[in-house]
Amino acid sequence: MSQDLQALLVSYAYVGACVLVGEVAARRGVSREFSRKLIHVSVGLWVFGALALFEHRELAVVPSLTAAVANWVIHRKRLLKAVETEPDNLGTVWFALSFSVCLWVAWDQPSVAAGSLLAMVVGDALASLVGRRFGRHRYETLSGERKSLEGSLAMLAGTFLAVLAVLTWMPGLSPDMPRVSLAVLCAVVATCAEALGIRGRDNLWVPLSALAVLAWTPTAYATGLGMGAGVALLIGVAAWLRGSLSPSGVLGAIVVGAPVFGLAGTVGVAALLGFFFSSSALSKAFRERKAGVEAEYAKTGTRDLGQALANGGVAALAAVLLALTGDSRYLLAMLGALVAANADTWATELGVLSRSPPRLITTLRPVAPGTSGAVSGVGLLASTAGAAFVGILALLAGLSWKLLPWLVLAGVVGSLVDSFLGATVQDVRWCEPCARETERRIHRCGQPTRALRGLSWLGNDTVNGVATAAGALLAFWA
Ligand SMILES: [Zn+2]
Numbered sequence: 185m186s187q188d189l190q191a192l193l194v195s196y197a198y199v200g201a202c203v204l205v206g207e208v209a210a211r212r213g214v215s216r217e218f219s220r221k222l223i224h225v226s227v228g229l230w231v232f233g234a235l236a237l238f239e240h241r242e243l244a245v246v247p248s249l250t251a252a253v254a255n256w257v258i259h260r261k262r263l264l265k266a267v268e269t270e271p272d273n274l275g276t277v278w279f280a281l282s283f284s285v286c287l288w289v290a291w292d293q294p295s296v297a298a299g300s301l302l303a304m305v306v307g308d309a310l311a312s313l314v315g316r317r318f319g320r321h322r323y324e325t326l327s328g329e330r331k332s333l334e335g336s337l338a339m340l341a342g343t344f345l346a347v348l349a350v351l352t353w354m355p356g357l358s359p360d361m362p363r364v365s366l367a368v369l370c371a372v373v374a375t376c377a378e379a380l381g382i383r384g385r386d387n388l389w390v391p392l393s394a395l396a397v398l399a400w401t402p403t404a405y406a407t408g409l410g411m412g413a414g415v416a417l418l419i420g421v422a423a424w425l426r427g428s429l430s431p432s433g434v435l436g437a438i439v440v441g442a443p444v445f446g447l448a449g450t451v452g453v454a455a456l457l458g459f460f461f462s463s464s465a466l467s468k469a470f471r472e473r474k475a476g477v478e479a480e481y482a483k484t485g486t487r488d489l490g491q492a493l494a495n496g497g498v499a500a501l502a503a504v505l506l507a508l509t510g511d512s513r514y515l516l517a518m519l520g521a522l523v524a525a526n527a528d529t530w531a532t533e534l535g536v537l538s539r540s541p542p543r544l545i546t547t548l549r550p551v552a553p554g555t556s557g558a559v560s561g562v563g564l565l566a567s568t569a570g571a572a573f574v575g576i577l578a579l580l581a582g583l584s585w586k587l588l589p590w591l592v593l594a595g596v597v598g599s600l601v602d603s604f605l606g607a608t609v610q611d612v613r614w615c616e617p618c619a620r621e622t623e624r625r626i627h628r629c630g631q632p633t634r635a636l637r638g639l640s641w642l643g644n645d646t647v648n649g650v651a652t653a654a655g656a657l658l659a660f661w662a
Contacts, residue, residue, distance in 0.1 A: 188244075191237035195247040198233060202226040217316075221309050224279070227251075228305030231298050234287055241291035245284040252280035278387040279304070286395050293356030293399065299367075300395035302346040303374040304387060307339040311378060314338035323431035325381025333421065336379050340417075344371035347394070361403050365410025370397045372413040372442075376435055405507055408446030416441025419460065428464040429487050436492020443503040444496070448518055452503060454581035455519055456496070458574045459526045466533040494648035495525040498656050513660050516587065519578055520659025521652040523571040523591045524598025528651055530570030531599050535563025545603045555621055556638075557607020564596070571595020590662035598655030605647045611638045 206223035210216055230247075238244035255276040283301060290297035315335020322332050348367035351357060357366075374397075377389040401409065420437030423429040429437060437460075444452045487495075502518035505511070535542065535558075541550040542558035551558050575591035606612075613622050613633035620627075623644050627633050 187237070188239050191234075191239075192243060192246060194237060195230065195234065198230055199227055199247060199251065202230075217312070221312065225305050225309050228279075228283070228301055231283070231287065231301045235294045235297060241288055244291070245288050248280045248283040248287065252277050252284065255280055275385075275387045278385060282388055282391040286391055289395060290356070290399055295350045295354035295356035296395065296398040297356075298350040298354055299347040299370065299398050300391045302350060303343045303370060303394035304391040306346040307343040307371075307374055307378065307390065308386060310342040311335040311339035311375075321425070323379075325379065327381055329381050331379060331381060333424075336375055337421075339378060340371050340375045343374050343394075344368060347371060347398070351398075358403060362407045362410070365407045366398065366401060367410075368414045369401060369406065369410040369442075370394050372417055372438060373397050376438060379431075379435070405447060408507075409442055410446070412444070412446025413438055413442035415445055423460075423464060426464075427486060428467065429492070430489075432489035433487045433492050436487070436489040436496070440492055440496030440500045443500045443507070444518065444522075447503040447507040448515055450581040451515060451578050451583050452518065454577040455522045455574050456499070458577040459495075459522050459529075462570070462573060463526065463529040463533070466530060469533070470537060490645040491648070494645035495529070495652065496522075497649060498652040499525070502656055516590075516662055517656040517660040519575070519583070519587075519591055520594040520598070520662075521656040523574045523595035523659070524602075524652045524655025525648070526574045527567035527571040527595035527599040527655075528602045528648065530573075531559075531563040531567035531603075534566035535560050538562035544607050545600070546607045552621070556610050556612050556623055556644075557603050557605075559600075559603050567596050567599040568592060571599075587662060590659060594655040594658040594662070597658055598651045601654040602647055602651035605642075605650060609639050609642055610647050611640050611643050612636045 202223055205226070206219040209222060210219040214222075234244050234247075256274075259274060259277060282304065286297050286300045290300065311331070312335065315332040315338070318334045319332025320334060322330055325331055344367050347370050348363060351363045351367055357363070374390050374394045377393040378386050380389070382389065416438045417434070419441065420429055420434035423437065424431060424434050441456065444456045446452075498521040499518045502514045502521060506514035506518065536553050538553065538560040540560070542553055542555070542560035542563065543549060544551050544555065545557050545559045571592045571594070572588070575588045575595070578591070579585050579588060611623075612635075613625065613627075614620070614636040615622055615627035615629065615631055615633045617631050618627060618629055621636060622628075622633055625633060
């Protein structure tokens with residue numbers, strides 16, 4: 185116990201010294217941002233001191249818990265200009281709370297406690313310093329903060345190296361846990377948490393998400409998920425820079441890509457890559473002939489988080505279920521979802537090239553190209569080819585050829601379900617100035633559109649999700 189008491193005194197002295205240095209630096213003219221980072225990093229590194237000096241976790245969390253209370257009081261009174269920059273920012277309170285949680289939860293796994301806090305300390309400092317200095321590719325977080333790709337990539341690299349270092353040199357993980365993959369997964373997840381940017385809560389979500397990854401990733405899935413997340417991130421960022429994905433779409437690519445690439449073997453890799461690259465390429469192809477028509481569809485062009493989840497969410501879920509249950513029917517369900525997504529995308533991108541007007545799937549009356557629920561011979565051919573394309577890639581990756589007809593059927597049916605819902609219950613809107621039907625809430629002319637028919641909450645993304653689920657169910661029972 186006397187050792188814990190000594191450790192308590194050392195803790196308060198150390199943290200007090202860190203705050204004092206930061207405060208003096210701020211009063212000597214160093215920027216508040218910099219002095220804040222200085223305190224942030226030096227206090228965060230105390231995790232090593234806490235792990236080394238304390239005997240009991242009950243006392244090890246006392247300094248950070250008192251710091252949380254003190255910071256809340258400071259926040260109320262705004263005593264230290266070095267610590268607080270914005271009146272509504274509770275970041276220091278979240279910082280101290282996260283410190284306590286990581287220390288408490290991972291007390292018996294020092295490398296996990298240190299790794300999750302380093303993700304916050306090192307990652308955040310690098311993201312902000314590099315972003316300020318070199319940030320050119322900007323994006324907005326959920327709360328509207330401006331961040332940069334350069335800053336986020338710096339955080340990714342810094343978190344990866346820091347986490348890998350503690351996982352390698354500190355105890356706490358089972359010897360058969362793959363360190364590099366786990367560090368990649370942790371860095372990708374922590375960077376995504378930071379990029380989401382729920383204002384002032386980075387200090388909460390970054391360390392807690394890192395803690396969850398480090399403490400609870402099953403050993404058997406660490407390699408797959410880590411490599412899957414890394415590859416999905418690379419592809420997603422490249423697609424953003426080429427204009428196929430929005431910044432939120434990169435997050436969608438990771439959420440879908442990590443489980444499908446990582447948990448469903450070569451079949452998952454081949455099918456998802458086939459879907460992703462063929463749909464991106466088709467969406468860029470035939471630009472001129474599609475001009476005008478494509479703008480009425482919500483689903484072409486630059487894809488965002490909602491579209492990524494609508495097209496790939498069911499497949500990702502099936503990949504997770506495959507890993508959890510080991511039931512190979514979930515592999516087929518995942519493929520069914522992907523062939524349906526690909527069939528529908530090919531039908532949408534190529535169907536607009538049809539020379540004769542398409543017909544509504546319910547009444548078969550001719551309608552203008554681009555109308556929701558319209559089908560054409562070219563579109564049906566394209567959806568069959570799209571399903572077969574992904575199906576054949578899956579065969580080449582090792583799936584039995586007997587399953588190909590089922591997959592093509594699942595894809596075409598999924599695509600027809602999409603058209604049927606589009607013609608009946610999907611939210612279809614009307615732009616008054618242009619006198620045109622559209623799926624967009626804000627028309628390409630910049631005017632808000634009004635509801636024309638369908639259910640206002642049933643947008644294109646939901647319809648896409650239902651269509652991929654139909655493909656998944658059909659393939660599951662194949
Ligand atoms: Zn318009």
